Amino acid sequence: MDPVQIALEEEVAEKHRHHGKAQFFWVWGVLLVITAIEVYLGYQNMEPVRMLTILMGLSIVKAALIIGYFMHMKFEISRMKWITMSSLVFCLAMMMVFFPDAFRIIHLGVR
Amino acid sequence: MADVAVQQHGAHAGTDAYEPSLFGTYSKKIGMWLFLLSDSLTFGALLYAYSYGRISTPNWPTPFHSSSILNATIMTAFLLTSSLTMVLAVRAAVFGNRKAQLGWLLATMACGAGFIILHGREWSHLISEGLTLPMFPSVPGHEANPEFANVTKTVPQFAATFFGLTGMHMLHVTLGVVYLGIIALRKKFIPILLALWLAAWLLTPAYSPFHYGAHVLLLAAIVAAVILFLKPKVYDASDVEVAGLYWHFVDLVWMFIFPLVYLMSTRIL
Numbered sequence A: 001m002d003p004v005q006i007a008l009e010e011e012v013a014e015k016h017r018h019h020g021k022a023q024f025f026w027v028w029g030v031l032l033v034i035t036a037i038e039v040y041l042g043y044q045n046m047e048p049v050r051m052l053t054i055l056m057g058l059s060i061v062k063a064a065l066i067i068g069y070f071m072h073m074k075f076e077i078s079r080m081k082w083i084t085m086s087s088l089v090f091c092l093a094m095m096m097v098f099f100p101d102a103f104r105i106i107h108l109g110v111r
Numbered sequence B: 001m002a003d004v005a006v007q008q009h010g011a012h013a014g015t016d017a018y019e020p021s022l023f024g025t026y027s028k029k030i031g032m033w034l035f036l037l038s039d040s041l042t043f044g045a046l047l048y049a050y051s052y053g054r055i056s057t058p059n060w061p062t063p064f065h066s067s068s069i070l071n072a073t074i075m076t077a078f079l080l081t082s083s084l085t086m087v088l089a090v091r092a093a094v095f096g097n098r099k100a101q102l103g104w105l106l107a108t109m110a111c112g113a114g115f116i117i118l119h120g121r122e123w124s125h126l127i128s129e130g131l132t133l134p135m136f137p138s139v140p141g142h143e144a145n146p147e148f149a150n151v152t153k154t155v156p157q158f159a160a161t162f163f164g165l166t167g168m169h170m171l172h173v174t175l176g177v178v179y180l181g182i183i184a185l186r187k188k189f190i191p192i193l194l195a196l197w198l199a200a201w202l203l204t205p206a207y208s209p210f211h212y213g214a215h216v217l218l219l220a221a222i223v224a225a226v227i228l229f230l231k232p233k234v235y236d237a238s239d240v241e242v243a244g245l246y247w248h249f250v251d252l253v254w255m256f257i258f259p260l261v262y263l264m265s266t267r268i269l
Helices: A003-017 A022-042 A048-070 A078-108 B002-017 B027-056 B066-094 B098-129 B146-154 B156-203 B209-213 B215-230 B237-265
Strands: none
Touching (some): A048 B066, A078 B027, B027 B156, B027 B237, B146 B156
């Protein structure tokens, strides 16, 4: 195997060895609590768009915790963080271009 | 020619002959991240399509009773716990603790299998109640629930997007369990996988979508066998970490599917 890759793998493993175990249990607990809040909100009689906004907001927080801690993105170099995450957010945000059409249809009503 | 020059140069100059890694990490991890970024766009498109349908359909059905929500909440807890056990497997791997690594990987697989079983049970229940797709055969000797049959007739895009989105995710979870099985048990996992395929194929009734869906396990066993026999190796900490990235991604996607598909369609009594 390429010696550079071996050196990089060892460097990454060394970084992992410095991470405490407790933080992962904390993140797991917070994720479970947010899930419980989401289930509670699911039973509240709310307008769909408002409910969708709140639930997606909470899901983004959960996603950030998973990517940051479980996937170790928080501990990567800033170039890795910015290039991967900004490209992902940009591409997903571009898909929002379809939403005004969904609102237009609902305001038109069903014919 | 250029490759030969690089090899010779590298051989004389050692590792300093190469530029430092752009992302400060090893190639297979970057490769997995690139795959996950592309896969997130696939799920992103499906989730946006579902949200579009949800917003633009005034009479969007709310068929999920509290039993379905409870089932989906337990499934979510399984996946969240599997992410914790996966991160502990990676930690055990970097410390060279092979026994703990194997234990945590098997725990992750057990949580993943629990998720698949609960999800399969939920699908079977919904199909037998009448929430189905035209391609699924009807359940013999079972009267469809008028509420669910009505949903299938009046808002057909509900069943199409529900089964499309959750089916795609279930496929990812299944392949994730297979991936972890290969990392944890290597060649020993192939007979287990074949036994699981036979059990899933023969024990599910012919009208169940899982009767044919079980063949995914056979395909996975063939691909795994080819990889393991052509390139046998002991999987190290970096392989466990890369497998972990895939597993956490599967968990992450469910964090959007659960509220969007289940909680946004809760039947409030």
